[in-house]
Amino acid sequence: MNLQKIKDAETKKIGKKIEYFEKIDSTHTYAKRIALNELTNGKMVIAERQTAGIGTKGRTWYTGEGKNIAMTIILKPECKISQLEGLTKKIAECMKKAIYDLYRIPLEIKEPNDLILNHKKVCGILTEINTISEKINYLLISVGFNVNEDMFSKETENIATSLKKEYENDFEREDIIKRFIEILEKEIEE
Secondary structure, eight states, X not given: XXXXXXXXXXXXXXXXXXXXXXXXSOHHHHHHHHTTTOOOTTEEEEEEEEEEEEOGGGOEEEEOTTTSEEEEEEEOOOSOGGGGTTHHHHHHHHHHHHHHHHHOXXXXXXXXXXEEETTEEEEEEEEEEEEETTEEEEEEEEEEEOSSOOOOOTTTTTTBOOHHHHHXXXXXXXXXXXXXXXXXXXXXXX
């Protein structure tokens, strides 16, 4: 993965510092372990492969090696918790816009945190906020996106898909991440 391409995104903080792993249990779990001590607002954790990726409701999120996006963004927002209402849907809208801007592919949002392509899940978003009273210690935004995946298990082949599976084309993961964080940073600054 070309991390420099991501760092070159037109952002002020998100993606300027990236911790990259060939293999990790979960970008979300790792980010959660380091978030309280992490001084960098906007740090990203990106992995080529996850062995225990986290989906919603305790499900596992599979990440095929070198084919998909598995990432977590650590943010330290200076706002009240109530101001983050609807955040997960807003993040989904940012990814939907990124894919449309890049490829003119229309994704649908299945609220609050899934992106759907041709009636199948292509992307999942997981957000977690750590607080003390009204003070936000950190916000984690995790994204699992099936970009170039071509192998699906019997359990998932009828409910999951990828951009490659639907369009028989390879897609640049870095372009997707770069466009997504540019849109996201503008959206959450407003």
